[in-house]
Amino acid sequence: MIVPSTELAELLQGYRRFREHGWSPERERWASLREGQQPRVMVIACSDSRVDPAQIFDVRPGEIFVVRNVAALVPPFETNPGHHGVSAALEFAVQVLKVREIVVMGHGMCGGCKAALTQELRGNEPGEGGFIANWIEMLDDAREPIARALGTTGREAERAMEHAAVQVSLDNLRTFPCVREKEKRHELTLRGAFFAISDGVLHLLDERSGRFSPA
Numbered sequence: 001m002i003v004p005s006t007e008l009a010e011l012l013q014g015y016r017r018f019r020e021h022g023w024s025p026e027r028e029r030w031a032s033l034r035e036g037q038q039p040r041v042m043v044i045a046c047s048d049s050r051v052d053p054a055q056i057f058d059v060r061p062g063e064i065f066v067v068r069n070v071a072a073l074v075p076p077f078e079t080n081p082g083h084h085g086v087s088a089a090l091e092f093a094v095q096v097l098k099v100r101e102i103v104v105m106g107h108g109m110c111g112g113c114k115a116a117l118t119q120e121l122r123g124n125e126p127g128e129g130g131f132i133a134n135w136i137e138m139l140d141d142a143r144e145p146i147a148r149a150l151g152t153t154g155r156e157a158e159r160a161m162e163h164a165a166v167q168v169s170l171d172n173l174r175t176f177p178c179v180r181e182k183e184k185r186h187e188l189t190l191r192g193a194f195f196a197i198s199d200g201v202l203h204l205l206d207e208r209s210g211r212f213s214p215a
Helices: 006-023 027-033 085-096 111-118 130-150 155-173 177-184
Strands: 041-046 064-069 101-107 189-196 201-206 211-214
Touching: 041 085, 064 085, 085 101, 085 177, 101 155, 111 130, 111 155, 130 155, 155 189, 155 201, 177 189
Parallel strands: 041 064, 041 101, 101 189
Antiparallel strands: 189 201, 201 211
16 A cells, blocks of 8 residues: 655645546546647746646646746757757647647746856756756856846846746747748747746737737
8 A cells, every 4th residue: 555645645635636626527628638639839838836837827638738847948959869858849749739839938036047147057067956057058148148237146137037038949949940931831829928926927028029018
């Protein structure tokens, strides 16, 4: 007999609530999903426990295809050998599921963006912060003008870094040929979004002005 830890016991309580209030009322929906999924939107979000896209957008099962990682980053298109998790998920969403929209959603109080700004993990060994440091190097170019203008500490600089990270991911998405071609043919739309944890407000990016405004 498995004796659950306190943490697992809490998860199992949540699972039972889901079975009663989430799965049972949506039984027909779940049955239809046995044949496959057809989400129209892909959301790329941060792994942060406070910003669950399904909760924020209040979607039903099967409505969004989600990828989450540190700071909601998309690496640029590369063909070198390796394990390209985000690229594989993107390829699947765009080429197989044929999503119509990709939303990159950053958020407030992002630890990954803060670490990119302060570079506090630079030089650490993998397993001791090095994996994170290598990942958020994608933000180095965006960091430089922010650090010069606002410094590397404080909420104003951190918010600027959080906003800039969304644009970096959008720019990197466009390095993928399949994304670039589908966007050109108006078969795919890219959007930037930002969820402010402090007040629960979602902001959308106007790429022309570079400004985020409440949705």
